[in-house]
Amino acid sequence: MKKLERREVLKKGSAYTLFFGALFGGGIYISPKLYAKNNHLRPPGALDEKSFLATCIKCGQCMQVCPYHSINMYDITNLNSIGTPYIDAHERGCYLCDLFPCILACPTGSLQHEVTEASDIHMGTAYIDDIDNCLAFIGQKIEKESLKATFSNQNEREAKLLDAIQGYIGKECTICADMCPYPDKTDAIEMVHENSRVFPKINQKCVGCGVCAELCPSSVISVASRKTYEEVYT
Ligand code: SF4
Numbered sequence: 001m002k003k004l005e006r007r008e009v010l011k012k013g014s015a016y017t018l019f020f021g022a023l024f025g026g027g028i029y030i031s032p033k034l035y036a037k038n039n040h041l042r043p044p045g046a047l048d049e050k051s052f053l054a055t056c057i058k059c060g061q062c063m064q065v066c067p068y069h070s071i072n073m074y075d076i077t078n079l080n081s082i083g084t085p086y087i088d089a090h091e092r093g094c095y096l097c098d099l100f101p102c103i104l105a106c107p108t109g110s111l112q113h114e115v116t117e118a119s120d121i122h123m124g125t126a127y128i129d130d131i132d133n134c135l136a137f138i139g140q141k142i143e144k145e146s147l148k149a150t151f152s153n154q155n156e157r158e159a160k161l162l163d164a165i166q167g168y169i170g171k172e173c174t175i176c177a178d179m180c181p182y183p184d185k186t187d188a189i190e191m192v193h194e195n196s197r198v199f200p201k202i203n204q205k206c207v208g209c210g211v212c213a214e215l216c217p218s219s220v221i222s223v224a225s226r227k228t229y230e231e232v233y234t
């Protein structure tokens with residue numbers, strides 16, 4: 001069987017399409033990591049960045065009510081955004097809770113109250129930035145030491161999540177695709193099998209919640225904040 005070329009995988013499964021295209025098309029090489037760092041990953045329903053900064057009163061209500069402890073507030077090291085809420089997808093993604101308590105708690109509409117469905121969310125778009133270390137791609141089973149989901153002060157939801165993650169020990173990795181909280185998750189991410197390789201592919205409905213980035217045992221997924229699927233993949 002023809003061996004799957006690495007670049008073919010990247011074309012199918014990640015934002016590498018974008019920067020390889022730019023590279024080989026004579027454009028400027030842009031690392032997706034740098035690309036993503038230009039924007040903050042805001043909680044779901046956030047207004048565009050300018051309006052968000054103009055309206056958020058830094059009250060921390062969204063952070064207080066988030067049952068997954070997904071939201072942090074910027075400190076003095078982020079002067080332009082000091083006191084505003086953000087999500088660090090590699091620490092804790094957003095689990096797209098029913099009724100979005102963070103949005104309901106926002107007193108100013110900086111998190112837009114008309115956003116009520118997961119499909120209304122546009123936090124960003126996930127991409128795989130190091131396919132060579134994806135456990136599925138290299139055919140390596142999950143070891144206990146590689147699992148990152150650790151929770152202090154666990155509540156019921158976090159305990160359930162930790163149980164689910166621990167169930168993968170010794171198994172092939174499909175964590176990113178299985179744990180995606182988007183209701184029709186294969187519209188957002190799926191595992192594809194091709195020429196004896198298995199790997200995750202981000203799909204058009206990805207909302208950039210960051211759960212796949214958080215839970216990937218190899219940390220090979222990131223989120224391009226506030227970028228649409230088309231911006232990342234075409
Ligand atoms: S939807 Fe839920 S998990 Fe996501 S930020 Fe809001 S409260 Fe937290």
Ligand code: SF4
Pocket residue numbers: 125126176179180181182188189202205206207208209210211212213223
């Ligand atoms: S693929 Fe799923 S888990 Fe990953 S960022 Fe997109 S919606 Fe979230």
Ligand code: SF4
Pocket residue numbers: 128133134135136137173174175176177199200215216217218219220221
């Ligand atoms: S969770 Fe990470 S290691 Fe596992 S299949 Fe997805 S990208 Fe690969």
